[in-house]
Amino acid sequence: MNWKDCCGKGSQNEENEDFEVVKIEKSKGNCKLCDDYAEGQKSKPVAVLSCEGACLRGEVARRAANILCHSLARDKTARICLGGAFTKDTGQRALVANAERVVAFEGCYVNCASRMMKGVVTKLAPEVIAVDRLYDFDRNLFGLDEMPSEEIEAHARTVAEKVAATL
Numbered sequence: 001m002n003w004k005d006c007c008g009k010g011s012q013n014e015e016n017e018d019f020e021v022v023k024i025e026k027s028k029g030n031c032k033l034c035d036d037y038a039e040g041q042k043s044k045p046v047a048v049l050s051c052e053g054a055c056l057r058g059e060v061a062r063r064a065a066n067i068l069c070h071s072l073a074r075d076k077t078a079r080i081c082l083g084g085a086f087t088k089d090t091g092q093r094a095l096v097a098n099a100e101r102v103v104a105f106e107g108c109y110v111n112c113a114s115r116m117m118k119g120v121v122t123k124l125a126p127e128v129i130a131v132d133r134l135y136d137f138d139r140n141l142f143g144l145d146e147m148p149s150e151e152i153e154a155h156a157r158t159v160a161e162k163v164a165a166t167l
Contacts, residue, residue: 038091038092041095042095044075044077044078044099045076045099046100047099047101048068048080048104049082049085049104049113049126050080050104051108051112055107055108055144056141057107059156060107061107061132061159064155064159065105066079066156080096082117085120102125102126102127103129104129106128106129108130111128134162
């Protein structure tokens with residue numbers, strides 16, 4: 001099925017249906033805290049992107065990335081602010097562009113985090129981790145309120161430990 005068939009309308013970039021063109025207003029300033037963080041992380045070999053989705057799968061991915069970067073592999077990994085890296089050409093994006101290895105924790109098959117970053121770091125070839133394939137759960141669940149927070153945290157830890165073992 002063609003995207004025009006489901007959506008019923010074209011885009012400004014119809015000549016290349018494999019891409020969307022997104023216009024993002026440039027930031028008028030930078031966050032010094034974010035810039036300082038990026039400067040302090042640049043020697044770490046692994047940059048970690050994460051799905052930031054508001055669903056159960058996205059929450060497990062986000063928490064797993066945080067556990068990996070802030071607990072299990074602090075010395076090897078730099079946790080990336082996806083919004084900052086995608087919308088501004090500053091320290092967060094440089095962490096992704098210059099890392100020896102980029103790992104993307106994706107909540108589902110849509111792969112938003114890695115697709116977004118490939119849009120601004122064109123030669124990026126991240127290792128995509130399909131987080132929802134690394135733990136067992138009822139795949140009919142979607143919302144955060146459909147699983148206890150403790151169970152979400154346990155799934156995130158399972159994922160983080162599996163990825164940490166590969167670093």
